[in-house]
Amino acid sequence: MDLPHEAVLLRIHLGESDRWQHQPLYEAIVLKARELHLAGATVLRGPMGFGRSSRLHTAKVLRLSEDLPLVIEIVDSEEKINAFLPLLDSMVQGGLVTMEKVKVIRYHGGSDETRPA
Numbered sequence: 001m002d003l004p005h006e007a008v009l010l011r012i013h014l015g016e017s018d019r020w021q022h023q024p025l026y027e028a029i030v031l032k033a034r035e036l037h038l039a040g041a042t043v044l045r046g047p048m049g050f051g052r053s054s055r056l057h058t059a060k061v062l063r064l065s066e067d068l069p070l071v072i073e074i075v076d077s078e079e080k081i082n083a084f085l086p087l088l089d090s091m092v093q094g095g096l097v098t099m100e101k102v103k104v105i106r107y108h109g110g111s112d113e114t115r116p117a
Helices: 023-033 079-092
Strands: 006-015 040-045 069-076 094-101
Touching: 006 023, 006 079, 023 040, 023 069, 023 079, 069 079, 079 094
Parallel strands: none
Antiparallel strands: 006 069, 006 094, 040 069
């Protein structure tokens, strides 16, 4: 799969306990992005954060949270990201979604992908 040098980064901020159709929302978003052949998605788990409600979510030992902040980052062409947004809108009830233009420096498969000889 080719990825243009001028691409878009979609960033989705949500909580670990958010759900969609009886599964974790972050998992549903990543699986849907994969199903639609987007270039890639990564879920990042934050040890601490707060959102619009100012409620603090933290992983401190004395105050274990079951709703730590998560960020999903998806990079692809602007056209493919724009086509994904209506699906995302139907899945995400709260949180924050941002989009920014990025310059792709390198996009190559890892050791688990076949490489040309």
